[in-house]
Amino acid sequence: MAIYEYSKRGKIHYFYSFEVKDFHGKRKTIKQKGFTGKREARAAEAEARVEWEKGLFVDPSTITYAEYLKSWITNKHNISPQTRETNEGQIKNHINPVIGNVLLQKLTTQHIEILITSLKNKSLSSGTVKKIFNLVNTSLKSAVKKELIVKNPIDLMDVGSKPAVKKGRVDFWTVDEVKDFLDGLEHRHRIIFVLAIYTGMRRGEILGLRWRDIDLENGQIRISQILAFKGEIKDGAKTVxxxxxxxxxxxxxxxxxxxxxxxxxxxxxxxxxxxxHDLVVCRKNGLPVSWSNFHKFWLRILSKSNVRPIRFHDLRHTCASLLLSGGIHPKIVQELLGHSSIKITLDTYSHMMPNIQADAVKTLEKMLN
Structure with missing residues (x-):
């Protein structure tokens, strides 16, 4: 068995290397570095030879993009269960049907452009198209690092060919709409909507809120856990x-x-x-409410009211818009909503503060005149 040594950061390491012939009689070299001892390298080489003989060794030149994606997403461990399920659905429903049967090493810029066109033809939102594009890009960057492909075809694309996200419209209720909604709302889960409108809390934060995190005497709520994907209770909020x-x-x-x-x-x-579970919002037996059925629940609540339909998340926007229109400083709104920076708050809600610029120039005029 051929074991070789090399120096790495002043220390001796070992690698194995051996040649085989594929089904077409073409020679190829199988090697692996990073072993700190000869015995470890020999054992790994023996295992690699056995895998080759059993046909378990995968020839990179024969892997389709779908086969690569399946292996890549399976071995990706730094994502949440919700993100994994979303990514697997995007691969199955949108990516594989279009370019999954293309050999990984034969994937070109044109294939990526065809995929983007197919996504847009499905009338998917610009945000969804961008996320699927990013998923493909990340997977191909990984393939380059693993030396399965020489170059990421996306790097060769024109900037104008890459999908861009159109800024979504932020919707919200007016003061009168909020009053109409709450005045006509009688439900054991009324507190969900009261908290969303008055505090701007996210859905997961409301559904994961515990009584121990509420100080009724001093009027304080502490966000310390959330109800996450598939009803999982997680410590901490969505972001730091x-x-x-x-x-x-x-x-x-x-x-x-x-x-x-x-x-x-x-x-x-x-x-x-x-x-x-000490939950503020729960079923009658104390268990967390259904995460997956929440959207349907929200639509039922809306259907019983006479208020203009909006998304549940828009109640968070409603809270922000009412505060900003009332003259509350954006920094306070940022802290209330839990944005990581005031830039996010201003970028999202600056259009809700139409009088700020006018007030600013009037103030300057008074100072100088």
Whole structure:
């Protein structure tokens, strides 16, 4: 067995290297570096030879892009379960049907452009098209690092050929629409919408909120856990800046006290069947509400009201818009919403502050005249 040594950072390392013939009689070299001892290198070489003989060794020149994607996403461990499921769905439904059967090493810029066109023809949002494009790009960058392909075909694309994200329209309710919605809302989960409108909390933050994280006496809520994908309760917020304390007005304190009375009664009625997770928002048996059915629940709530339909996430935008239109400083809004920087707040909501520029020039005029 051929074991060779080489120097790395002043230390001796070893690698194995041996030649084989493929089915076409073409010679190829199989090698691997990084071993600190000869015995370890010999064992790895023996295993590699056995795999070759059994036909387990994969010839990079015969791998289709679909086969590569399956291996790549399976061995990608730095993503959340939700992201993994989303990526696998994008691969199955959008990528593989168009370019999955193309050999990885034969993938060209034209193939990527064809994929982008097919995505746009499906009337997918610009954000979704961009995410799928980024998924392909990341996978091909990994293939370059692994020396499965020489160059990422996306690097050869014209800038204008790459998908761009159109800035989404931020929708929100007016003061009157909020009043109409809350005035007509009678539901055991009313507190969800009160918190969303008055605090700008995200859905996962509301559904994961515990009573121990609420100080009713001092009007404070501490965000310390969320209800994540598939009903998983996770410590911490969506982002580092999301771990925050929120001040709540007396009306929200009153709504929380009323809601807690309902929860206490339900807990008493359920007795030993109650699964106490200390959740503010929960089913009648104490378990977290259904994450997957939440959108349908929101649509049912909307259908029973006479208010203009918006997304549930737009209640967060509603909170921000009402605060900014009321003259609250963007820095305070940033801290309330848990944005990582004030830039995000300003980029998202600057159009909601139409009087800022006019007020600024008037102030300057007064100073100079």
């Amino acid at each position: 800046s999301g771990n925050r304390s929120i001040s709540i007005p007396p009306i929200v304190v009153s709504e929380l006290r009323k809601h807690r009375s309902t929860i206490i009664k339900e807990k008493w009625d359920a007795q030993e069947k109650y699964k106490d």
